[in-house]
Amino acid sequence: MSEPVANFEDVEHTPQRLERARTTHGDERRRSLVLAAYDLIAEKGFEDLRTRDVAMRAGVNIATLHYYFASKEDLIDGVVDYLLDLFSSEASRDLQLDFSTPLGHLQAMFRNTVYRMRTMPKMFVVLGELVMRSQRHPELEGAMRRMDEQWMHYLGWILTEGVAQGQFRADLDLETTAKKIIVVVKGVTFSYVWSRQEVDFEGMLQIVERLVLPEPGQGEL
Amino acid sequence: MSEPVANFEDVEHTPQRLERARTTHGDERRRSLVLAAYDLIAEKGFEDLRTRDVAMRAGVNIATLHYYFASKEDLIDGVVDYLLDLFSSEASRDLQLDFSTPLGHLQAMFRNTVYRMRTMPKMFVVLGELVMRSQRHPELEGAMRRMDEQWMHYLGWILTEGVAQGQFRADLDLETTAKKIIVVVKGVTFSYVWSRQEVDFEGMLQIVERLVLPEPGQGEL
Amino acid sequence: MSEPVANFEDVEHTPQRLERARTTHGDERRRSLVLAAYDLIAEKGFEDLRTRDVAMRAGVNIATLHYYFASKEDLIDGVVDYLLDLFSSEASRDLQLDFSTPLGHLQAMFRNTVYRMRTMPKMFVVLGELVMRSQRHPELEGAMRRMDEQWMHYLGWILTEGVAQGQFRADLDLETTAKKIIVVVKGVTFSYVWSRQEVDFEGMLQIVERLVLPEPGQGEL
Amino acid sequence: MSEPVANFEDVEHTPQRLERARTTHGDERRRSLVLAAYDLIAEKGFEDLRTRDVAMRAGVNIATLHYYFASKEDLIDGVVDYLLDLFSSEASRDLQLDFSTPLGHLQAMFRNTVYRMRTMPKMFVVLGELVMRSQRHPELEGAMRRMDEQWMHYLGWILTEGVAQGQFRADLDLETTAKKIIVVVKGVTFSYVWSRQEVDFEGMLQIVERLVLPEPGQGEL
DNA sequence: TATGAATGAGTTTTCATTCAT
DNA sequence: GATGAATGAAAACTCATTCAT
Numbered sequence: 001m002s003e004p005v006a007n008f009e010d011v012e013h014t015p016q017r018l019e020r021a022r023t024t025h026g027d028e029r030r031r032s033l034v035l036a037a038y039d040l041i042a043e044k045g046f047e048d049l050r051t052r053d054v055a056m057r058a059g060v061n062i063a064t065l066h067y068y069f070a071s072k073e074d075l076i077d078g079v080v081d082y083l084l085d086l087f088s089s090e091a092s093r094d095l096q097l098d099f100s101t102p103l104g105h106l107q108a109m110f111r112n113t114v115y116r117m118r119t120m121p122k123m124f125v126v127l128g129e130l131v132m133r134s135q136r137h138p139e140l141e142g143a144m145r146r147m148d149e150q151w152m153h154y155l156g157w158i159l160t161e162g163v164a165q166g167q168f169r170a171d172l173d174l175e176t177t178a179k180k181i182i183v184v185v186k187g188v189t190f191s192y193v194w195s196r197q198e199v200d201f202e203g204m205l206q207i208v209e210r211l212v213l214p215e216p217g218q219g220e221l
Numbered sequence: 222m223s224e225p226v227a228n229f230e231d232v233e234h235t236p237q238r239l240e241r242a243r244t245t246h247g248d249e250r251r252r253s254l255v256l257a258a259y260d261l262i263a264e265k266g267f268e269d270l271r272t273r274d275v276a277m278r279a280g281v282n283i284a285t286l287h288y289y290f291a292s293k294e295d296l297i298d299g300v301v302d303y304l305l306d307l308f309s310s311e312a313s314r315d316l317q318l319d320f321s322t323p324l325g326h327l328q329a330m331f332r333n334t335v336y337r338m339r340t341m342p343k344m345f346v347v348l349g350e351l352v353m354r355s356q357r358h359p360e361l362e363g364a365m366r367r368m369d370e371q372w373m374h375y376l377g378w379i380l381t382e383g384v385a386q387g388q389f390r391a392d393l394d395l396e397t398t399a400k401k402i403i404v405v406v407k408g409v410t411f412s413y414v415w416s417r418q419e420v421d422f423e424g425m426l427q428i429v430e431r432l433v434l435p436e437p438g439q440g441e442l
Numbered sequence: 443m444s445e446p447v448a449n450f451e452d453v454e455h456t457p458q459r460l461e462r463a464r465t466t467h468g469d470e471r472r473r474s475l476v477l478a479a480y481d482l483i484a485e486k487g488f489e490d491l492r493t494r495d496v497a498m499r500a501g502v503n504i505a506t507l508h509y510y511f512a513s514k515e516d517l518i519d520g521v522v523d524y525l526l527d528l529f530s531s532e533a534s535r536d537l538q539l540d541f542s543t544p545l546g547h548l549q550a551m552f553r554n555t556v557y558r559m560r561t562m563p564k565m566f567v568v569l570g571e572l573v574m575r576s577q578r579h580p581e582l583e584g585a586m587r588r589m590d591e592q593w594m595h596y597l598g599w600i601l602t603e604g605v606a607q608g609q610f611r612a613d614l615d616l617e618t619t620a621k622k623i624i625v626v627v628k629g630v631t632f633s634y635v636w637s638r639q640e641v642d643f644e645g646m647l648q649i650v651e652r653l654v655l656p657e658p659g660q661g662e663l
Numbered sequence: 664m665s666e667p668v669a670n671f672e673d674v675e676h677t678p679q680r681l682e683r684a685r686t687t688h689g690d691e692r693r694r695s696l697v698l699a700a701y702d703l704i705a706e707k708g709f710e711d712l713r714t715r716d717v718a719m720r721a722g723v724n725i726a727t728l729h730y731y732f733a734s735k736e737d738l739i740d741g742v743v744d745y746l747l748d749l750f751s752s753e754a755s756r757d758l759q760l761d762f763s764t765p766l767g768h769l770q771a772m773f774r775n776t777v778y779r780m781r782t783m784p785k786m787f788v789v790l791g792e793l794v795m796r797s798q799r800h801p802e803l804e805g806a807m808r809r810m811d812e813q814w815m816h817y818l819g820w821i822l823t824e825g826v827a828q829g830q831f832r833a834d835l836d837l838e839t840t841a842k843k844i845i846v847v848v849k850g851v852t853f854s855y856v857w858s859r860q861e862v863d864f865e866g867m868l869q870i871v872e873r874l875v876l877p878e879p880g881q882g883e884l
Numbered sequence: 885t886a887t888g889a890a891t892g893a894g895t896t897t898t899c900a901t902t903c904a905t
Numbered sequence: 906g907a908t909g910a911a912t913g914a915a916a917a918c919t920c921a922t923t924c925a926t
Contacts, residue, residue: 026888045353047267051917061891066918068889125356131415132266132349141417148416176421180428183420187408194352194407195369196362203401207428247906272900282908284902293900468909487795489709493896503912508897510910567798573857574708574791583859590858618863622870625862629850636794636849637811638804645843649870689885714921724887726923735921 030068033058034078041079041129042122051075080143083126087147091115102162106181106212110205113185117192128193152178162212169214181208251289253279255299262300262350263343272296301364304347308368312336323383327402327433331426334406338413349414373399383433390435402429472510475500476520483521483571484564493517522585525568529589533557544604548623548654552647555627559634570635594620604654611656623650693731695721697741704742704792705785714738743806746789750810754778765825769844769875773868776848780855791856815841825875832877844871 036057040049051072055065069075091097095115097108116123134140155178162168184207188199257278261270272293276286290296312318316336318329337344355361376399383389405428409420478499482491493514497507511517533539537557539550558565576582597620604610626649630641699720703712714735718728732738754760758778760771779786797803818841825831847870851862 029889044357045267047354048357050915052915062917063891063893063919064889067891070918072917125353128349128353128356131411132346132353133268135346135349135414136264136266136269144415176424179421180424183408183412183425184405185408186411186415187404187406190352190407190411191404193356194365199404200397200400203397204404207401207432210431211428250906271898273898283900284908284910285906287901288907471910486799487709489796490799492894494894504896505898505912505914506910509912512897514896567795570791570795573853574788574795575710577788577791577856578707578711586857618866621863622866625850625854625867626847627850628853628857629846629848632794632849632853633846635798636807641846642839642842645839646846649843649874652873653870692885713919715919725921726887726889727885729922730886 026068029058029060029064030078033060033065033068033075034082037075037079038082038126039122042125045129046076046133079126080130080140083123083130084143084147086120086123087127088150092119102158102165102167103209103213105158106162106208107205109185110188110201110208113188114201117189117198121192124189124193127189148182151182155181159212168212172212177211180211184208247289250279250281250285251299254281254286254289254296255303258296258300259303259347260343263346266350267297267354300347301351301361304344304351305364305368307341307344308348309371313340323379323386323388324430324434326379327383327429328426330406331409331422331429334409335422338410338419342413345410345414348410369403372403376402380433389433393433398432401432405429468510471500471502471506472520475502475507475510475517476524479517479521480524480568481564484567487571488518488575521568522572522582525565525572526585526589528562528565529569530592534561544600544607544609545651545655547600548604548650549647551627552630552643552650555630556643559631559640563634566631566635569631590624593624597623601654610654614654619653622653626650689731692721692723692727693741696723696728696731696738697745700738700742701745701789702785705788708792709739709796742789743793743803746786746793747806747810749783749786750790751813755782765821765828765830766872766876768821769825769871770868772848773851773864773871776851777864780852780861784855787852787856790852811845814845818844822875831875835875840874843874847871 033054037049037054040053040057044053049072051065052062054075055062058065065075069078091108091112092115095108095111097111098104099108130140131144134144152175156174159168159172159174159177163170163172163174184204188201188204191199254275258270258275261274261278265274270293272286273283275296276283279286286296290299312329312333313336316329316332318332319325320329351361352365355365373396377395380389380393380395380398384391384393384395405425409422409425412420475496479491479496482495482499486495491514493507494504496517497504500507507517511520533550533554534557537550537553539553540546541550572582573586576586594617598616601610601614601616601619605612605614605616626646630643630646633641696717700712700717703716703720707716712735714728715725717738718725721728728738732741754771754775755778758771758774760774761767762771793803794807797807815838819837822831822835822837822840826833826835826837847867851864851867854862
């Protein structure tokens with residue numbers, strides 16, 4: 001199996017490993033401010049996000065925040081970058097995900113999402129806030145669209161591989177199917193944010209599997 | 222077919238018909254303020270919702286707004302009520318939906334959603350804003366949860382009828398299936414808000430139908 | 443003697459007389475804020491002009507200032523208008539100025555300026571501040587230029603009349619002479635602001651008179 | 664002709680010649696900061712003068728500025744000294760001014776001013792800013808007054824010499840005439856700053872000459 | 885000497901809310 | 906009912922200044 005051109009779960013290098021060594025004091029301060037903003041967006045939403053609170057949580061003066069970020073909007077851009085990094089970061093090794101087959105990738109996508117919902121629920125709330133904010137902020141809309149496209153790209157690769165390897169049904173419409181899968185994963189995500197109650201991920205995964213795998217009876221023909 | 226205890230599409234009475242007669246001038250003012258707020262939430266989100274803008278759009282003085290609504294929060298409550306009314310209002314007759322069978326109900330739910338996305342897209346943006354706001358406003362969380370429960374109830378009724386009438390597969394797990402359907406519909410909704418591009422509703426409906434209908438090959442045995 | 447087309451000392455209608463009756467409460471508030479700003483500019487210059495101080499001096503809340511003036515710049519515009527009105531307002535009747543001849547007009551211009559320096563010295567300080575500010579504010583530069591032009595216009599009329607009536611020398615170059623007179627009056631003004639000590643106005647007036655009146659010896663020929 | 668006690672055009676030694684040898688790196692830094700401040704005062708006025716901008720224009724860190732100047736006020740003092748130096752610096756040799764007679768000195772004063780307006784207009788804008796600032800800064804008022812006194816002193820010397828040498832009219836009131844001349848030169852300066860348009864310097868010079876020179880007709884008697 | 889980092893005190897401006905009329 | 910006027914509290918952002926290195 002060839003490497004994916006773009007892997008949604010691993011599109012960018014994990015910054016921690018490559019840059020940690022060269023992280024300056026300023027970078028750390030910036031990051032701590034971004035993290036404070038990220039937390040506060042998750043807790044209060046953009047509606048009640050106050051730079052003063054962000055600075056306080058990061059343990060610095062409000063003027064210090066403006067030393068690192070020209071404006072509130074600039075700080076939010078930092079949060080967006082951080083969230084995008086988070087989403088495209090590698091899945092935890094603890095999950096022992098099996099990436100050896102296309103179906104494995106599909107399952108990994110679901111299970112990694114479940115894992116993240118349990119371990120880092122803020123991520124999805126902040127994502128929701130950003131999606132809503134993207135309604136009125138064109139540059140954010142662009143970022144969201146790109147996130148979508150990377151996702152589509154990754155799914156396209158999985159499906160192509162699955163069909164090529166004969167694991168998925170031969171008559172699969174790549175684009176249509178990828179879109180459907182994304183709708184399902186977004187449904188899972190949004191349902192979680194909406195009702196805070198766990199969704200039957202495995203059940204939803206089965207739905208997706210039924211979409212891509214050959215029908216059992218058919219195989220016998 | 223017995224009447225559903227609660228019909229998601231028609232849970233509450235259409236206010237127009239029953240109350241129009243008694244609608245006072247004050248009610249109209251309140252409504253025009255709520256509508257202005259609703260529009261502005263769709264356009265600017267809660268983040269940039271200003272009572273002064275609401276008053277201006279409604280064509281009244283800011284003090285007048287406070288004559289009708291004790292506070293901004295009170296006005297938002299009005300918007301929530303309005304949105305809940307909208308969601309539970311009857312589907313347009315133009316759609317010529319067929320409510321004669323359980324499957325018809327299911328299809329109607331999808332097609333009505335599609336229709337609303339096309340004709341009243343603000344509704345879904347405001348819904349998204351409210352879902353995000355419910356993260357930090359317990360009373361709103363309650364409203365969202367109740368919306369969910371009504372929906373579950375309605376779907377429960379459809380599925381029960383479908384099984385009883387033999388239209389749906391006999392081994393259907395009512396609660397699990399209802400939840401899955403809701404996840405799919407929420408996925409459709411959220412995808413629309415996320416990427417602004419139309420979703421393949423009919424394709425998603427087929428997925429749901431496959432969930433509830435007996436498997437073609439199996440029925441013949 | 444025909445009426446001047448534009449009289450620098452009386453270009454605009456005295457607003458007090460015509461509009462006093464219709465002065466609303468809001469107009470008074472606006473005016474008191476402008477007056478407070480005017481005083482503070484005279485005392486502290488634009489460098490140390492603070493809206494908070496203006497509001498305090500006018501006896502209102504800082505938010506009230508913004509109820510009447512959209513911004514600090516807007517308030518300053520109000521001060522500019524006020525100063526322009528002041529400069530083009532009629533001379534005090536107490537001065538018993540003689541406007542019956544062109545020379546009388548010229549003398550009146552000087553004596554009215556002297557009178558104003560003694561009774562309303564702030565006027566000249568604020569004018570100086572505005573002239574300096576006009577270096578970097580094009581719209582203000584326009585206002586200053588217009589002030590100059592009105593002045594030129596009035597002087598042009600005086601000189602024309604003086605020549606026509608034979609009171610001034612026949613070979614007078616109108617534009618050049620008017621400009622020289624303005625330079626002298628500006629010199630008087632600026633000297634006053636510079637050194638705070640009284641200038642020999644009558645001596646300066648004599649210089650001007652020597653410019654326009656026929657030379658004594660020449661008349662005899 | 665004896666040397667003037669104080670020569671307005673050359674009151675202080677040109678610092679370049681005498682101190683260049685001992686100019687340290689620190690002096691250069693101070694000077695570059697003063698020059699940057701001078702430029703920015705001319706461009707933005709005291710109202711919008713920011714130490715950070717000064718440091719940036721001088722190409723140093725804001726903290727470096729405070730290493731050389733204890734405070735913003737201290738830096739401005741440096742600018743005042745610089746401007747005073749500029750004003751009392753020798754006239755350009757290119758002008759080929761004739762200082763051999765008292766009238767020559769008078770003409771040189773005017774022509775040097777014209778030359779400076781053309782070649783270094785910032786000087787007059789900064790001067791205007793300082794004059795306005797002196798309204799509220801007593802120590803600056805003192806500096807402005809001293810500048811005036813030096814000027815008076817120089818003019819006093821010119822006039823005394825002129826009368827003694829018989830070039831100027833014998834009945835000249837020294838103080839009154841010196842003051843009048845200063846008012847005229849200030850008028851020229853202020854007019855330039857006010858309206859940005861060139862003034863008829865030669866015409867103004869003639870007015871001054873008429874003040875000091877014997878009347879043509881009278882001499883013949 | 886020089887500076888990156890940090891901040892206290894302030895700056896203009898905003899906003900939901902109140903109140904007399 | 907409706908509103909013009911008014912405001913306390915807070916918002917984002919600024920700025921001269923300090924200090925450890």
